[in-house]
Amino acid sequence: MAAATHWLATGTAQAVLERGGNAFDAAVAGGFVLQVVEPHLNGPGGDLVGLFHAASDESPRVLMGQGPAPQRATIEHYRSEGLDTVPGAGALAAAVPGAVDAWLVLLRDYGTWELADVLDFAIGYARDGHPLLASAAATIERVAPLFRDEWHTSADLWLPGGRVPRAGDVFRNPALARVLESLAQAGHSADSRRDRIEAARSEWQTGSVARATEAFVARPHRHSTGGRHAGVITADDFAAFSAGYEEPLTTVFRGRRVVKAGAWTQGPALLEALALLDPLPDDRIDPATPEGAHTIIEALKLALADRDAHFGDDSAVAEILSPAFLTERRAQLAPEASHEWRPGSLSDRAPYRPPLVHPDGTSVAGTGEPTVGRAGDTRGDTCHIDVVDRWGNIISVTPSGGWLQSSPTIPELGFALGTRLQMTWLDETSPAALRPGARPRTTLSPTLVMTGDRTDIAMGTPGGDQQDQWQLPMLLRMLVGGWDAQAAIDAPTLHTTAMIDSFWPRTWTPAGVVMEDRLGEEVAAGLRSRGHDVTQVGPWALGRLSAVGIDRSRGLLWAAANPRGMQGYAAGR
Known part of the structure; x- marks a missing residue:
């Protein structure tokens, strides 16, 4: 397949x-x-x-x-x-x-x-x-x-x-x-x-x-x-x-091992988000409900803040995925939307704080500089x-x-x-600073899921900063809700813009949420009532997920592709 x-x-x-x-x-x-x-x-x-x-x-x-x-x-x-x-x-x-x-x-x-x-x-x-x-x-x-x-x-x-x-x-x-x-x-x-x-x-x-x-x-x-x-x-x-x-990094979520590349990618942010959500009851992490959507978005904001404060090499990830750090971060999942950029502090370092620049070019709290006009998008x-x-x-x-x-x-x-x-940042104090001969941190972030010692799901999506954000609801629907991959891909999704954009001009939108309108007015109203700045987009606007897998219980291979954009396909026999 x-x-x-x-x-x-x-x-x-x-x-x-x-x-x-x-x-x-x-x-x-x-x-x-x-x-x-x-x-x-x-x-x-x-x-x-x-x-x-x-x-x-x-x-x-x-x-x-x-x-x-x-x-x-x-x-x-x-x-x-x-x-x-x-x-x-x-x-x-x-x-x-x-x-x-x-x-x-x-x-x-x-x-x-x-x-x-x-x-x-x-x-x-x-x-x-x-x-x-x-x-x-x-x-x-x-x-x-x-x-x-x-x-x-x-x-x-x-x-x-x-x-x-x-x-x-x-x-x-x-x-x-x-x-x-x-x-x-x-x-x-x-x-x-x-x-x-x-x-x-x-x-x-x-x-x-x-x-x-x-x-x-x-x-x-x-x-x-x-x-x-x-x-x-x-x-x-x-x-x-x-x-x-x-060697990859992994975490266990609901008894399955999820596999990602190291902290030179954004992949460990998905591992952190899953680990934050793992102990929570199923109804609190359902992306089709107002509370579930809110909880997912808040977990992603914490994980992505840790990405931007600490990622660049693997040295920070062990502590970020440690039980003590996760317990402290999980306690920050509040009933209301956070409007702050909130990275966690590690035992051996303070978080790096990049400039927080709004999309209109204005800096926040005196940090950063206004961005320069684009020469074509x-x-x-x-x-x-x-x-x-x-x-x-x-x-x-x-x-x-x-x-x-x-x-x-x-x-x-x-x-x-x-x-x-x-x-990269033009700041030597950043773990993601520009350094000759060093890899820049990348947004590219495919995923594997294992049952026991064998992999049975391979998946991913385009989308820059949204790659792991769009994979998270898909994984929740499959590993918690029991959905098949095609249904999980087809389902309406959402993401936060309240992280520091990995792409020039590196802006940050506090409390921003983008959601497909198929998630429904109840979810949109529930998010707004909790303080999120919600943008509703077309019914099939977010994500280009695809996946393949092995159903060993039935002796079958499977594949699933994204209908959005009408160009992705799955095939096999």
Whole structure:
């Protein structure tokens, strides 16, 4: 079974499975297709976080595809450029691309297919074309003035004939096809499959991609702050990075073990929220009731405040997930909505306190600086893929970054760099400070759920700061309410905006709640009566969740996909 945020990625993954490939072959093939068909949501210049449990492994592993800050990306340099925060678009926001190397490492170690066969699907869609998504066309239209006036190489690719392409137009990216072909051909004379994949990794890390990137970003260009800056990434930065594996973090919720990546992601915030809610009665954590929605939102606000005060490495997480800390934080779940940013204090450190800046640009309590007007809205999003196979291999991956609107297109490559460094602070005292060679904290956050010593659910969603927020109600409905995954995905959801936005210009909205109006007027009124600032949106507006799993009691695999946006699909047999 496979599920993804685009039907062509799902179809690709399923085709690999039908032809005898395993879940890892299928996920890699589908992942490269996502780079082609969801270019406004991810690309080769971006990054990824994956969680997987191979049938041959005793425990799950993290696939680490988050590149670090370049060696020249120092706080001093950015300050000398007149910046108070890392821009949200432009090459100064780029970490070293990590997604491509991560896919190759996974294929090398856990896949069975040849790289050329895995890449054939993505090469075909890049070379021969694919129907452009309506959301991609809308994104291009939104940033078209920026492309025409400033980012001319982006205009050359994304505005064919000088016009905004229409939804459904067959769109081709021959430069990207050539990049992928160069990876497939790099190891043609090597003796083994492993050596052929290693040759592709070497080509990516030290070949034409790295050289073209260094040469291109050296030219000053418009950033989201309105200023013109050169990038700092070099070919040496490409060569120094290798993707790999890490041990995950876990917590137990209602007898099931929930698995997340470390505190270089926001994943542990979901573990904290679940641990806060675990002892509470079922009727107090039902997202369809006013009290349940309130309790969930307040737990998320506490966990996300701890994220922003302490995350950046794993050193803080053990105490955050400790019984004593959780008991203290659980006592702060009050009957009324909090209008404060309330991180917990750890035994060995005070919480870092970032600037609290309202969306209108005004700072709170004298902290922070007013934000600068945007040079076009260049914020992007993310995509997702889950796969499970007949042998019991299961994987969930959230790729992102390298959006077509994140920085100017590198013409020889057909893609842009990512913007993950915007999640760092230009303040050395922050655990998430910008540091050369260090990973920025990422919002990418897939999830696994285990029964006993085996994983039986893999899930995730795009959504930036909302990724774990949207996964929480789904998990509550499945693990507490007994819902199946598709019903839990379809159900109306909500999230808080009362956290420090991970994306430029890093704003904070006290007491903000966004909810799908299908949750009902009773929930909306109940939240408002408790002091929440509620925004009701369309009935199918929030989240792009997908999931796969193993029902061992019946000997079946299952998959579920999100109907919102009408482009995610689940498939299998």
